Amino acid sequence: MGSRAAEQRQEARQLAARLSAEGVRNVALTWVDNAGIARVKTIPAERLAAAAERGIGMSPVFDVFTSDDAITASDHLGGPDGDLRLFPDLERVTTLAAQPGWAWAPADRYDQLGLPHPACQRQFARRMTERAAAAGLELRMGFETEWVVTRAPADHPSATGTDEPLDYPCTGPAYGMTRVVELSDYLRDVTEALSVQGIDVLQLHPEYAPGQFEVTTAPAGPVRAADDVVLVRETIRAVSVRHGLRASFAPSVVAGQVGNGCHLHLSLYRDGTSLHRTPDAPWGLAPDASAFLGGILGALPALLAIGCPSPASYLRLQPSHWAGVYQCWGVENREAALRLITGAPDDPDGGHAEVKTFDAAANPYLAVGAVIAAGLHGIESATRLPEPQTGDPGVLGVRERARRGIVRLPATLTEAADRLEKSAPLYEAMGEVLHGAVLAVRRAEEAHFAESEDDAIAAATRWRW
Incomplete structure (x- = not known):
């Protein structure tokens, strides 16, 4: 020693x-x-x-x-x-x-x-990674980071100002090249800074909402992936300041608009072999991969209290907005809460899964640790994936969703926190101290915003993340 x-x-x-x-x-x-x-x-x-x-x-x-x-x-x-x-x-x-x-x-x-x-979230993520390794599993994880960029006002109002107008520095259409042209120097500096810091950028593109962009970085081990997303956010924030801009990673920047997600991607390996590309297996998933994803799918109502931890998160989680608000999975289905990504046969990033519900208000160490815990419980309990869903569950009638066994994920933080409180597997994995602290914070957030309108919630949390 x-x-x-x-x-x-x-x-x-x-x-x-x-x-x-x-x-x-x-x-x-x-x-x-x-x-x-x-x-x-x-x-x-x-x-x-x-x-x-x-x-x-x-x-x-x-x-x-x-x-x-x-x-x-x-x-x-x-x-x-x-x-x-x-x-x-x-x-x-x-x-x-x-x-x-x-x-x-x-x-x-x-x-x-x-x-x-006992409440150290980073060590929780490490413990869950080690628990997976003890079961012979290696996980690779990565986050997509979405943010909205605005011009910083000259007087820089308080972070929770409710009346500040948002001045977007780019006006081009969603996913449009116009936005890249308008902010090419800024986006170049973002990618250059990330590269210099050892972050491997896979892609960067304009997103749907005004002033919104997304950067995807290379997968890594779970703890490193969580470290990386913290570094990515703070780097984007720093580059934004140097360009006279402000970056918001909040789940809802403007109530009623598409919000910022922070989707979690994951893949499983055993002895260096992907469990997502098993010949002749249903959907290419080895039995352990299928059970692992089944565990995540089953735990999603409770996992929302980890990955969508703010009342603002539930302003973002709206049907037919590619946010994954129904408890179902699908192959390359962007409306499913859990999406299986097949990729091209020779695509090194193909063959993995995506949890679409999560946002950047989540502690990333809690997110990766809780997802691993849920997946391992799926293996331990021999969970089976139901049939995948195609299309948008939001356009189906209530009876058709019921027939297919598709249920709505929690629509409020209160509902999600209630599910986390009752989740024995997550309680066991997190331990009494960490589990209790998370719930205490969720209950306090609920109480603070209990009487607030949507616009007030978005404005109050806009610059917190």
Whole structure:
């Protein structure tokens, strides 16, 4: 143990020296709370070795922060007492291309005795990844990041201002080349910054809503995929600021318009072989892949409280908007909550699944960990996928949906939180402390917005993510 600690100290010192040579003066250490907000403590670069050895102090109360910075409480967390230590992941220290003089690292959280904090979401994601590995499964995951960009007002109104007009810097049609032309310098700088930081961009394109874009990055292991999406968002935010723009990743930027999703893609492998391209198997899925996806599909009502954690999320989740609001799956069906993507036979990114319901208000570590837990429960309980659905369930009559066994996913955060509260597999996977903290935050968000109109919810959360 002492030898390993000495190696880490030496590694951190060498890393700090390299950062200094690159002109880095400060390092941002981030974690993501249960409301999906990336929180931060920063240290001078020369303090990196000390942070890697002893951690940086922080209060455990952040686990019960809500999206508007109010503080609630759970049975185990809340109040002014206690302290935790943030430990930077030295393997993920990244010099930030759009923030000169800065580097970034995700952090794990431990108590003062060096034990893992039971509500640390990043360690939860790692535990679930290790649980999958113990079952012989390797997962590759990746996120699609959608955002809306507007011009930053000269007086930069408060983040929760309800009356601020949105000034879009591009006016071209959905998916139109016009938007790329209008913002070509900005989009070039986004992709360049991501590339310099080691993020492999697969594609970037205009999306449906005004000022909306989407970037897709390469898949990785679950924890790295969650790290990557945090870095992607903050890089886009930083590039936007340098161009006099503002980026919103909120589920609903303007009530009644198409919102921002953050779809989660996943693929399974055993011994290096894809379980999504099994010859002669139904839909090409090996039995374990079919059961894993069946577990996700069955858990989706509860998973919505993880992947769609804000009242604003449910403004986005509308039928016939490609958001996946019905509990069904389909082959290349963009209205299904769980989409199987076959891809071309020689496509390395083909043969995987997509959870379409999730948005960027979600803590990505919670999202990947909970999805893995649901999938593993599907394997353990030998869950079978029902028949896939074609077409848009939203245009079917109530009786036809009932005949096909298609039900609406929770339409409110209250419904989703109720399902999470009753989910024994997710409770077991998350543990009492983390599960309770998540529920406490969801209940507080429900209460805060209980009397709010849709426009007020969208305006209040527009710049929180």
